[in-house]
Amino acid sequence: MQALLESIRYNEGKFPRKELQQLIDNKEEAIPHLLAIVEEVINHPDAYLDEPSRIDLIYSLYLLAQFRETRLYPLFIQFLNLPEADMDAFLGDVVTEGVGRILASVYSDDITPVQKIIENEELDEFIRGQGLHALSILVLHGRLEREWVIDYFRGLLEEKCSEEYPTFNAQIISSLADLYGQEAYDVMKRAYEKQLVDTMMIELDDVERILKMPMDVVLENHRKDHHFQFIEDTIKELEWWACFEQERKKPPLLSKVWTNKDNIYPKPTNPAIKVEKIGRNDPCTCGSGKKYKKCCGK
Numbered sequence: 190m191q192a193l194l195e196s197i198r199y200n201e202g203k204f205p206r207k208e209l210q211q212l213i214d215n216k217e218e219a220i221p222h223l224l225a226i227v228e229e230v231i232n233h234p235d236a237y238l239d240e241p242s243r244i245d246l247i248y249s250l251y252l253l254a255q256f257r258e259t260r261l262y263p264l265f266i267q268f269l270n271l272p273e274a275d276m277d278a279f280l281g282d283v284v285t286e287g288v289g290r291i292l293a294s295v296y297s298d299d300i301t302p303v304q305k306i307i308e309n310e311e312l313d314e315f316i317r318g319q320g321l322h323a324l325s326i327l328v329l330h331g332r333l334e335r336e337w338v339i340d341y342f343r344g345l346l347e348e349k350c351s352e353e354y355p356t357f358n359a360q361i362i363s364s365l366a367d368l369y370g371q372e373a374y375d376v377m378k379r380a381y382e383k384q385l386v387d388t389m390m391i392e393l394d395d396v397e398r399i400l401k402m403p404m405d406v407v408l409e410n411h412r413k414d415h416h417f418q419f420i421e422d423t424i425k426e427l428e429w430w431a432c433f434e435q436e437r438k439k440p441p442l443l444s445k446v447w448t449n450k451d452n453i454y455p456k457p458t459n460p461a462i463k464v465e466k467i468g469r470n471d472p473c474t475c476g477s478g479k480k481y482k483k484c485c486g487k
Contacts, residue, residue: 190215190218190219190222191222193208193211193212194222194226194245196208197209197212197244197245197248198243198244198245199240199242199243199244199245200242200243200244200432200433201242202432202433203433204427204428204430204433206424206428209248209252209423209424210424212248212252213252213255213423213424216256219252220253220256220258220260223248223249223252223253223258224249224253224258224260224261224264226245226246226249227246227249227250227253227261227264227265227268228264230246230268230279231264231267231268231271234271234274234279237279238278238279246279246280247280247283247427248423248427250265250283250287250291251287251291251420251423251426251427252423253295254290254291254294254295254419254420254423255294255420255421255422255423257294257295257419258295259295259296259297261291261295262292262295262296262297262299262302263302265291265292265295266302266303266305266306269288269306269312269316270305270306270309270312276288276313276315276316284313284315284316284319285315285318285319286416287420287426288316288319288322288323289318289319289320289321289322289323289325289326290322290323290326290416290418290419290420291420292319292320292323293322293323293324293326293327293330293332293419294419294420296323296327296332300324300333303320303323303324304320304341306319306320307320307321307324307345308345308349310351310354314354314356314357314360315356315360317357317360318356318357318360318363318364321342321360321361321363321364322360322364322367322416324338324341324342324364325338325364325367325368325411325417326417326418326419328368329367329368329408329411329412329417330412330419335368338368339365339368339370339372339373340372342361342364342365342368342370342373343365343370343372343373343376345361346358346361346362346365346373346376346377346380347376350380350383350385351385352383352384352385355385355386355387356387356390358380358385358386358387359386359387359388359390359391360390362377362380362386362391362396363390363391365377365396366391366395366396366399366400367411367417368408369399369400369404369407369408371400371404374396374400377393377396378393381393
């Protein structure tokens, strides 16, 4: 097992399909070792970052999420709360494409730790937003009550909506829209009127367009969307990443979009390999004034 773990420690440009499959096949033996990797990073974050080609943390998180290993839940919460940590350096685009899904996959019926992530203003706004996203996923898959979560999101928008965090405010509204939060429409509208929302992420027109659709259609579309599903297959999740040199077509994965019309899933980058690309939250190069992910990056 130790030799197998060493073989996935670094990214050497080739996807370790065989090795990951062996870990999956030997799940019970692998789990304690994968948890130990996460603990090692929590205890010695600088040492992990000093080896920029390391990738075993990402493999460990995805595998443990696939295994529904609830022992990862408190560890992952602790990791996300690392003081002054730059999560992009650890996770790359997993910050926005995977953190919420991993949290939801290993959730262990105690919502308080996720709420603390969401409400911690010292954390990156996108990490806080992934806490919101985790709750949305849990609602869509029947683990949490929709009405309670919408009421919680509405309370955040009413009580903790600060002009200092327009990105986070937009993510609250995005999450309300994901769950067809008609009940919170007035609060969302006031946030726009007060100019508290990053409109490059979501505009009031986007919200209103969703709320004109039947609720069951919106919720079912999101349940089918890759971004709202639990981690089920680590190999399929990661094998097509740009940091692996593979000559094959990317699998079709749905992207999280308001009207569910697009089917392009932006490639995550791996922090172990520097990949030059337009950031999903950078201004779009077409000059529209919108963020890339809301424009040509859809």
